[in-house]
Amino acid sequence: MKSIADINAIREQMKSKVLIRDNTKEGETHVFVGMGTCGIQAGAVEVFNAFVDEVSTRVIKNVRISRVDCLGQCDKEPMAQVVLPGAAPVTYAALTPAKVKEIVEKHILGGNAVTEYIVK
Amino acid sequence: MLQFILSVLTRARIAMEISKHLVDLVTNSFEALAKHILVLLIEDEDGYITLSVTDDGVGIKEEDVDKALAGEKAPRGNGLRLLSESAGAFRYGSDEAGSHVTATFTKPLLGKVGDALIVFWQEMNITVITLSATSPRGAFCFDSRLIGEKYGDRADIITMVKVREDVNYNLTNIFGGNKE
Numbered sequence: 001m002k003s004i005a006d007i008n009a010i011r012e013q014m015k016s017k018v019l020i021r022d023n024t025k026e027g028e029t030h031v032f033v034g035m036g037t038c039g040i041q042a043g044a045v046e047v048f049n050a051f052v053d054e055v056s057t058r059v060i061k062n063v064r065i066s067r068v069d070c071l072g073q074c075d076k077e078p079m080a081q082v083v084l085p086g087a088a089p090v091t092y093a094a095l096t097p098a099k100v101k102e103i104v105e106k107h108i109l110g111g112n113a114v115t116e117y118i119v120k
Numbered sequence: 121m122l123q124f125i126l127s128v129l130t131r132a133r134i135a136m137e138i139s140k141h142l143v144d145l146v147t148n149s150f151e152a153l154a155k156h157i158l159v160l161l162i163e164d165e166d167g168y169i170t171l172s173v174t175d176d177g178v179g180i181k182e183e184d185v186d187k188a189l190a191g192e193k194a195p196r197g198n199g200l201r202l203l204s205e206s207a208g209a210f211r212y213g214s215d216e217a218g219s220h221v222t223a224t225f226t227k228p229l230l231g232k233v234g235d236a237l238i239v240f241w242q243e244m245n246i247t248v249i250t251l252s253a254t255s256p257r258g259a260f261c262f263d264s265r266l267i268g269e270k271y272g273d274r275a276d277i278i279t280m281v282k283v284r285e286d287v288n289y290n291l292t293n294i295f296g297g298n299k300e
Binding site: 045 | 136240241242281285
């Protein structure tokens with residue numbers, strides 16, 4: 001487990017290494033994680049926290065991560081919807097912390113949705 | 121073979137982490153329009169952990185509680201059935217003053233309560249969540265009203281991480297990690 005001092009140190013370290021997508025002027029990226037009972041059992045809390053970890057350690061600005069109720073396809077949980085400013089929502093299914101890492105890097109930072117994880 | 125699978129499923133349900141039950145119960149409190157949610161985690165000297173969630177919301181209709189406990193589709197009452205199945209003792213009650221759920225776990229898997237708590241970060245801006253944890257080894261209290269004073273800017277995601285790690289660290293100390 002990391003202490004608060006460790007987290008602050010990582011944050012300062014990452015500031016210089018990561019290209020920050022500062023979209024303050026464009027608006028806010030919003031991530032909604034499905035948190036119905038189905039999602040919780042499938043690992044939605046871990047997915048939510050994986051988004052928090054990735055966004056905080058990469059010091060990405062203007063990203064809001066929220067809980068929402070069941071996203072409607074219980075067999076495909078954990079699910080999350082990523083909404084970039086001015087873009088259509090993209091819904092991902094069967095997420096894991098590893099997939100979240102990829103989504104943050106390619107979609108939230110890079111602007112390109114990770115098509116193989118999009119709900120079918 | 122079928123019997124074996126059912127047995128595994130039952131065991132899996134029994135092993136559901138308390139922190140995940142907490143997410144369901146606090147979600148119910150928000151759906152009941154609660155403005156203050158009090159979460160208690162108490163370990164007694166025999167090692168049993170009691171989870172209690174009390175709120176000042178409108179509660180859940182009795183027929184919806186019955187449906188939720190029976191596993192039928194109910195508009196409210198997330199996770200009550202799972203809770204009743206995995207807890208050794210379970211009780212739900214509500215009146216005009218709010219609602220109250222208590223569950224005592226005889227084989228408690230605590231999980232990461234801090235991870236569960238920050239799921240409600242956005243809601244904590246307008247609703248107070250108080251968590252009080254006690255065991256024979258110590259006590260810890262978290263109050264969402266003190267986030268700015270104790271941890272930092274609510275709008276900064278790093279503050280979420282600080283809260284999560286602080287709660288996880290303190291609860292691990294108090295409860296001594298997961299119990300099998």
